[in-house]
Amino acid sequence: MIEKIDFLIIGAGISGLSTAIELQKFGKVLLLLKSGYEDSNTFYAAGGIASSGPWSKDYEGHIQDTLIAGDDLCDKDVVEFVVNHGTERLQQLIEWGVNFDKKSNGDFDLGQEGGHHTRRVLHTGDLTGSSILEVLIEKARSLPNLEFRTEQVAINLIEKKGKCVGAYVLNNKNQKIYTIQAKATVLATGGCGKVYLYTSNPDVASGDGIAMAWRIGAEISNMEMIQFHPTCLYHPLAKNFLVSEALRGEGAILKTIQGDRFMDGIHPQKELAPRDIVSRAIDKILKETGDDYVYLDISFKDPKYIKKRFPGTYHKAKEFNIDITTDPIPVVPAAHYCCGGIKASVEGKTSVPGLFAVGESTYTGLHGANRLASNSLLEGLVCGYECGNYIGQTYKNMPLCELEINEWISHNVEDSKEAFVITSNWQEIRATMQYYASIIRSDSYLLRARHRITLLHDEVNSYYWNFKITSDLIELRNLLTVARLIVESAMARKESRGSHYTLDYPTKADVVRNTTLKRYW
Missing domain, CATH: 3.90.700.10 (Succinate dehydrogenase/fumarate reductase flavoprotein, catalytic domain)
Incomplete structure (x- = not known):
């Protein structure tokens, strides 16, 4: 049986929730959570949310600091849009109940973080992300047109005649796979920190949205730009x-x-x-x-x-x-943060019709080669709202696509008696990426990484088609895809810029360009 819904959103951090809250005004929204409500990068966003508004009166400074951190790779129009629209979104959050810290005189107690030349970061102690998430979840759960489902793991997007028309999903509660058909599908799946040995990200950050988008043919940009946070305990x-x-x-x-x-x-x-x-x-x-x-x-x-x-x-x-x-x-x-990702506009439009993406899984041009501290929550908030409104306005009178799609079929697969294959491959991927494709890179390091990751990719792909699908196998497959994208993108950039530093090309090239990949494996 194929389940039909107006709009499907995969992921429930700040970007997914912001999209859902706006989009439910235009139709039924199904929001899938890979795990529980607190398993997202948003929940662990400690520092705060950067925003220029009545509290700091420094829009131009915020724009310039963002551009400087992005090391000439930002899209200035996108930066200006997100910064200038942040005030309205933050004021809405405050109205909904987020209590950012204030001084004794009632003014906001603004913080300052790396790359900022003044104080403009709103925060609630060092638990800002969880405070925002709590309010957004409460708001979303009060809306009649929005359904949450926890422990749902997306396997693949469904492509029909060049369009994305839904997704295959594993219900981790009963291990059943089902099919969802939707007018529009939104990826809000967050980053891919678990591809590395040391990460600040939760276990769910395995690059699922980026990998699924790649498999359906979406353009992926600047995946070499992985930001490492200097201070993880x-x-x-x-x-x-x-x-x-x-x-x-x-x-x-x-x-x-x-x-x-x-x-x-x-x-x-x-x-x-x-x-x-x-x-x-x-x-x-x-x-x-x-x-x-x-x-x-x-x-x-x-x-x-x-x-x-x-x-x-x-x-x-x-x-x-x-x-x-x-x-x-x-x-x-x-x-810590994937500055590249699925190439998308501020409204979430990707190169695949019917497929949208928001938040850390995207490359909009806001972050460029390196994200300015506390701009991630701002992007999720602004772009989530814009995505929800754009999809709603565009698809509200459009009937659900009647294209025939296939239900998921498991062809004579069996339960694996070799779970150690997943565990050992997971460890090898992360170690390979940590030592050969992380903070400091070189051509020789990357060639070693490419060789190892390609062998693992072929091995796991064979395993995927012959054994019963589990959430661990889905994540392993996605991690390998993301690892290959990072390595191939890094090898294509013959310079050092932002968060990409290579010993063989230690200076910036004269020509500034994006590294954009299209599906070729």
């Missing part, structure tokens, strides 16, 4: 806890294990330099010293202030017997 049990950049915005300093501050001579903004610069500086220290981590130290600040301003970081670190009011925090750079 280093502890064997911490897994992927991000130490917010806001700590450095409030004066925290980076030191070697020996106690030497090392950002002084590297960049005029020192610890507040753009993330790619800080990450490379740490990576260089670690390679030179052989140490496993460096320290981030804010312990010289008043303990009461630290606990109030950074409650999330304080309590999380305490779980690992680290008191940030007295101790420096061990940190390492970690894959």
Whole structure:
């Protein structure tokens, strides 16, 4: 049986929810969550949301800081659009109940983060993403035209006569696969941090939307531009806890294990330099010293202030017997944000009719070669709204496509007795990408990565068609696709720019261009 719905949205972070809230005004919306409500990059967005409005009155400064961080690869029109439309979207969030921190005089307590030349970051402690997500979920769940389904894993998009007409989905609750047909399908699946060994991303960030879009023929741009966050908590049990950049915005300093501050001579903004610069500086220290981590130290600040301003970081670190009011925090750079992705407009339009994409899974031109801190939530909010409104206005009077599509058929597949194949391949992908295609690259590194990833891709593709599909297998397949896209894009860029740095081409090329790939495997 084929389930038919007006609009299908895959992913429920800030971009998916913002799209859904606007789009449900025009028809029935089905919103699929891969796991639970809190499993998204939005939930873990600690620092805040950058926005110029009545609170900072600095639109032009915000635009310029974004362009500088993007290292000449931003689309200026997109940057201006998102910055200028952010105020209205933020005011709407405030009306819905997001209580951004304020000073005693009632003004917003604006933060400052890397790449920003002034304070313009709205925040709720260091738990901004979860605060916004809570309000958006409450708002969305109150709307009659919007249905949520948790533990639903999209497998593939459905293409018919050059159009996207829906998706095949695994219900992880009962392990059944079903077919959804929709007028328009929106990918809001977030990033791909789990392709690396060290990441700030949750386990669900396996690049699913990017991989599915690639398989259906959508254009993918600038996948080599993976932003590494300089400060992820280093502890064997911490897994992927991000130490917010806001700590450095409030004066925290980076030191070697020996106690030497090392950002002084590297960049005029020192610890507040753009993330790619800080990450490379740490990576260089670690390679030179052989140490496993460096320290981030804010312990010289008043303990009461630290606990109030950074409650999330304080309590999380305490779980690992680290008191940030007295101790420096061990940190390492970690894959944090995918600045490239599915090529899309601010309304989410992709190169495939019927397929839209918003948020971290896209490349709109806002972030360019390197994202300015706290611009991600802003993009999700603005582009989500624009996408919902555009699809609604365009498709509201359009009948549901009556093209015949095939239901999912499993051809004589069996349960795998070799789960270790998935586990071992997962580990090998992440290690290969971490060592050969991460912060510092070279042609020889990338060739090694390409060779290993291609072999793994062929092996897993064969496995995929012969055994029963599980969520782990779906994610593994998607991770391999994304890994190949990152490596191929990195090999195509013969320069160093933004978050892409290669030893063989350490300077910027004279011609600025995007790396855009179309399906060829």
